[in-house]
Amino acid sequence: MSNEQRDRLPISFTLNDQPMRVEIDPAERLLDVLRYRLGLTGTKEGCAEGECGACTVLLDGLPVDSCLVPAYQVRGRRVETVESLDAESLATYHASGATQCGACTPGVVMTASWIVRHPEVLGRGSVRELMAGNLCRCTGYDGIIEGIEDAIPDRGGA
Amino acid sequence: MTVLLPGSLDEALQAMASHPTALPVAGGTDLLVHWPQRPELHRQTFVDLSAVQELRPLRWTTDELVLGGLTTYWDVIEDGRVREEFPLLVEAARQIGSIQIQARGTWAGNIINGSPAADGVAALMAYDGVVVLDSTRGRSEIPLAEFYSGYKQMRRAPDELVTQIRLPRREYSVQIFEKVGSRRAQAIAKVGVTVTRSASGWRVVAHSVAPFVCRCTALERCLESEASVGSPDDLLPAIREDVSPIDDLRSSAAYRERVMARVLYYGLLEVCPSFH
Numbered sequence A: 001m002s003n004e005q006r007d008r009l010p011i012s013f014t015l016n017d018q019p020m021r022v023e024i025d026p027a028e029r030l031l032d033v034l035r036y037r038l039g040l041t042g043t044k045e046g047c048a049e050g051e052c053g054a055c056t057v058l059l060d061g062l063p064v065d066s067c068l069v070p071a072y073q074v075r076g077r078r079v080e081t082v083e084s085l086d087a088e089s090l091a092t093y094h095a096s097g098a099t100q101c102g103a104c105t106p107g108v109v110m111t112a113s114w115i116v117r118h119p120e121v122l123g124r125g126s127v128r129e130l131m132a133g134n135l136c137r138c139t140g141y142d143g144i145i146e147g148i149e150d151a152i153p154d155r156g157g158a
Numbered sequence B: 001m002t003v004l005l006p007g008s009l010d011e012a013l014q015a016m017a018s019h020p021t022a023l024p025v026a027g028g029t030d031l032l033v034h035w036p037q038r039p040e041l042h043r044q045t046f047v048d049l050s051a052v053q054e055l056r057p058l059r060w061t062t063d064e065l066v067l068g069g070l071t072t073y074w075d076v077i078e079d080g081r082v083r084e085e086f087p088l089l090v091e092a093a094r095q096i097g098s099i100q101i102q103a104r105g106t107w108a109g110n111i112i113n114g115s116p117a118a119d120g121v122a123a124l125m126a127y128d129g130v131v132v133l134d135s136t137r138g139r140s141e142i143p144l145a146e147f148y149s150g151y152k153q154m155r156r157a158p159d160e161l162v163t164q165i166r167l168p169r170r171e172y173s174v175q176i177f178e179k180v181g182s183r184r185a186q187a188i189a190k191v192g193v194t195v196t197r198s199a200s201g202w203r204v205v206a207h208s209v210a211p212f213v214c215r216c217t218a219l220e221r222c223l224e225s226e227a228s229v230g231s232p233d234d235l236l237p238a239i240r241e242d243v244s245p246i247d248d249l250r251s252s253a254a255y256r257e258r259v260m261a262r263v264l265y266y267g268l269l270e271v272c273p274s275f276h
């Protein structure tokens, strides 16, 4: 019979390439566990309804809204947060003015890193279309799109 | 809050059988919306489906495409063969939320959430999709077009899981999926129309215009009969027979009816000799 869990649930997963084991409350979202149990406050909460993308992390390599992921679902899986990105990989965003107030940036660069690592997904939509789940109220998006295009190796990027 | 963590389909069906009020969780893109503000849900029992490997893959048989109970929108977008044989599934999937939603949201979750605006349900229904429900008591298979009976009312018993969605493989001569929203990206439909034509006839499916996603049999008869249609208004009597459009926060009934007529008329003008 399946395992029934009430208040405390130990889970193991891979976080930013390191093995991680943590006790969670089954009612916690991945976002809560990252920010309040593990102190990884780079991941932001904006809307709590999957619209803004400020909470974007990679789950098994794909961008997801961590506000909509029950924490118990990441057991045995691979999670990457903004803390895993090095400053160098963000150079094109500095150059293109992709950041103003910065609230959306951690989510933006996570979706962006997925596109840059998998440029073949551009066959499924333009950069702008693939970035539709990351809202930014400052830049007007042009700087963000340009920063991503410049980071893609075959698109005039490095 | 209690969550059960089955590791196989058998365990999942057992968990559903022994916890009659439990809610299954797939991608969580409906269930977790505004989670911190929904304390009533925190007292629920949930059955997590995410580790039930049997439910994930989509597969092909000689005469069917079979989606699993956990197949996501992204799984479908990524499948070149689906793009060829069931292009409207890919088109609908690409218009659902954003990549973050497509990576997590499942076709089964879209069906059971039962929103009148469900884009995935519309595309599946236009391909004569059949919902396969399993429980420890056995299996039922229900055509999606007969699955709903009212707003969020459907033919599913509380212990049943959607384990498959089956779509017959056919040659299609017409395939149209149109979703009208407030903007192109990340918007819920105000009016949705899906049309297919195969040797089995025309299928017209409306979403976001009635309390549930539904087939429009009067419109289908009108197309089948090749009655002459000279303007969007000529379609209004059939539309009114098929759906009584709803007034809600996204739109008014009068707007919906008109937009539906125009979308259908201009969509079919190119492919129907009886439209002029």
Ligand SMILES: Cc1cc2nc3c(=O)[nH]c(=O)nc-3n(C[C@H](O)[C@H](O)[C@H](O)COP(=O)(O)OP(=O)(O)OC[C@H]3O[C@@H](n4cnc5c(N)ncnc54)[C@H](O)[C@@H]3O)c2cc1C
Pocket: A049, A050, A051, B023, B024, B025, B026, B027, B028, B029, B030, B031, B032, B033, B049, B069, B070, B095, B096, B097, B098, B101, B104, B105, B106, B107, B108, B109, B110, B111, B112, B113, B117, B118, B119, B120, B160, B161, B162, B163, B186, B187, B188, B189
């Ligand atoms: C920002 C945002 C944008 C969205 N945009 C759209 C859109 O444009 N178009 C659209 O149609 N939808 C949209 N949605 C809704 C949502 O993404 C879909 O309905 C999705 O398909 C739900 O699937 P899920 O796996 O996430 O479901 P969950 O949230 O896990 O579950 C939804 C319901 O289905 C039940 N359930 C799930 N799997 C099963 C199963 N195998 N058997 C029985 N019951 C099951 C659950 O108990 C629950 O009642 C959007 C959601 C968000 C947050």
Ligand code: FES
Pocket: A044, A045, A046, A047, A048, A049, A050, A051, A052, A053, A054, A055, A056, A065, A066, A067, A068
């Ligand atoms: S906080 Fe998750 S999408 Fe806005």
